[in-house]
Amino acid sequence: MTTEPGHNNDSPSLDTDVLIAGGGLAGATLALALGQAQPGLRITVVEAFPLSAEALPEDYQPSYDARSTALAWGSRLIYEKLGLWSRLAGQATPIRRIHVSDRGRFGATRLAADEHNQEALGYVVDNRWLGLSLMAALQDLPNLSWQAPAQVTDVEPLASGVSVKVSAEGEKRSVTAQCLVVADGGRSGLRERLGFQVDHSDYQQHALIANVSTANCHEFVAFERFTDAGPMALLPGGGPGRSASTSALVWTLAKHQLDELLACSDEEKCRRLQSRFGWRLGRFTRVGTCHHYPLVLNTVKENVRPGIVLVGNAAHTLHPVAGQGFNLALRGLMTLVDQFSLAVNDQRPLGELAILKGYQDRHCQDWQRTVQFSDSLIQVFGSQSPALAALRDAGLVGLDLIPPARRWFARQAMGLNHPATGAKS
Ligand SMILES: Cc1cc2nc3c(=O)[nH]c(=O)nc-3n(C[C@H](O)[C@H](O)[C@H](O)COP(=O)(O)OP(=O)(O)OC[C@H]3O[C@@H](n4cnc5c(N)ncnc54)[C@H](O)[C@@H]3O)c2cc1C
Structure with a gap:
């Protein structure tokens, strides 16, 4: 990494070729993928938070209270291509099975990695380690x-790209680029400032995130449990080598339930969790620091304009229970890198609308399908209607019994129903 970008003879009058606004998971991954694919391009990342000066520690131990992300198998394939997987693997807990169930009802489905001849359906990685x-x-x-x-x-x-104002240390300066990638997250200030329209729906729920300890080891099983008060997920944690007794909890609750829960003692939190989740992992013995987020589904109506493209949470924010948001973003980033490479090869401007529309068109089917997949899980499983509950039982049992349906569901969960991962169907 350098503070002085290299040179690109095609756009000498512009300060940089691609300016990425936001160096979170999406912006940093795009910088890596594009920087590797196109070493002749100048890439600038502008990030609001200070860069962590911490080197990768040999003896890294995730803190008990660290937040984590479930990376689908397809995302592992992407990070393998970027040469990052060998680093990530040291702290990635494999998900060998997923158990989907409806609390208090008989329907359940189980997905297993070995049915698909893979070592894992996905992995749980501590966000800080990923960063x-x-x-x-x-x-x-x-x-x-x-x-x-x-x-x-x-x-x-x-006419030839964009000019942005970068504010640092109380000073503002202009930076020009062929293309601006907006990667400033779900509450994207730039998206709003640029007037990109968003389809917004509020789930009227909040996600409570915490690491929890259980009496039994997780045996590398992820649980998706749909309850009448909202879905919850428990993802296996503790590292790659051994089944541990730590799992990452995502628990969705109405606002008043969240407030009530946050005010409870740790023992009471464990008790309530036990009654919601059940005993599949034995007794809950500890709940770590709780973080919480309002749950919305935001998707932009258009995500490209000449010289501007939106990626990651700035383009789509999904319900976290199905763990699809970042996985979807990653596949989109790979498609965007392909489109930028096409522009370089054809000596066309990176911000040309046809190039960016090509990205939008290629990513759109995956985007729609993934949004629908996570949203319908929430709508169908979040409903308290007895008719839908019966359908859910039928659906889960059906998924369990019909191999092609289960295979489709598993491939969607693994992020493999899309060519951006390079996986064979
Ligand atoms: C509770 C929860 C659990 C989740 N679990 C999963 C999961 O298991 N699997 C999964 O695939 N996804 C999951 N997600 C989704 C995932 O976290 C997001 O998709 C991912 O973090 C999005 O990354 P991003 O880089 O787009 O946004 P962010 O991570 O929000 O990064 C945006 C960055 O932009 C910077 N920034 C903001 N404004 C500016 C500006 N004006 N100029 C410069 N920089 C700026 C910010 O400092 C930040 O670093 C989960 C989400 C939540 C809320």
Whole structure:
């Protein structure tokens, strides 16, 4: 990583080729993928938070209270291509089975990695480890400039790209680029400032996130449990080597239930969790620091304009219980890198609308299907209607009994129903 980007003879009058606003999981992964695919391009990342100076520690231990992300098998394939998987694997807990059930009803389905001849359906990775690994890999890119802490505050279209205002240390300066990638997260200020319209639906629920300890080891099983008060997921944690007694909890609750729960003692939280989740993992013995988020489904109506493209949570924010948001974003980023490479090969401007529309068109089916998949899980399983409950039982039993249906469901959960991962169907 350098503070002085390299040179690109095609756009000498512009300060950089691609400016990525936001160096979170999506922005940093795009910088890595594009920097590797197109070493001749100058890439600038502007990130509001200071860059972590911490080197990758040999003896890294995730904190009990760290947050984590479930990476689908398809995302592992992507990170393998980027040369990052060997780093991530050291802290990635495999998900060997997924158990989907409806609390208090008989329907259930089980997905197993060995049915698909794979070592795992996905992996649970501590977000901080993912971030540190990305930062370490970005250090090796000579064509990357990282500006942090700094913020993109304004954007102005130019005939040949965009001009953005970057604010750092109380000063503002203009930076011009062929293309601006907006990767500033779910509450994207830039999306709003640029007037991109969003389809918004509020699930009227909040997600409570915490690491929990149980009397029994998880045996690398992820649980998706649908309850009348909302879905919950427990993802196996503790590292790759051994089945541990720590799992990552995502528990969705109405606001008043969340407030009530947050005010409870740790013992009471364990008790309530036990009554919601049941005894599949034995007794809940500890609940770590709780974080919580309002749950919305946001998808932009258009995600490209000349010289501008939205990615990651800035483009789509999904319900977290199915663990699909970042996995979807990753597949989109690979498609965007392909489109930028096409522009480079054909000597066309990176911000050309046809290039960016190509990205939108290629990513759109995966996007719609994934949004529908997570949203319908929530709608169907969140309903308290007896008719839907019976359908759910039928659906879960059907999924369990009909191999092609289960295979489709498993491939969707693994992020393999799309060519961006490079997986064979
Ligand atoms: C509770 C929960 C659990 C989840 N679990 C999963 C899961 O298991 N699997 C999965 O696939 N997905 C999961 N997700 C979704 C996943 O977390 C997101 O998809 C992912 O974090 C999005 O990354 P991002 O880079 O788009 O946004 P962010 O991570 O929000 O990054 C945006 C970055 O932009 C920076 N920024 C903001 N404004 C500016 C500006 N003006 N200029 C410069 N920088 C700026 C911010 O500092 C930040 O670093 C979960 C989400 C939640 C809420």
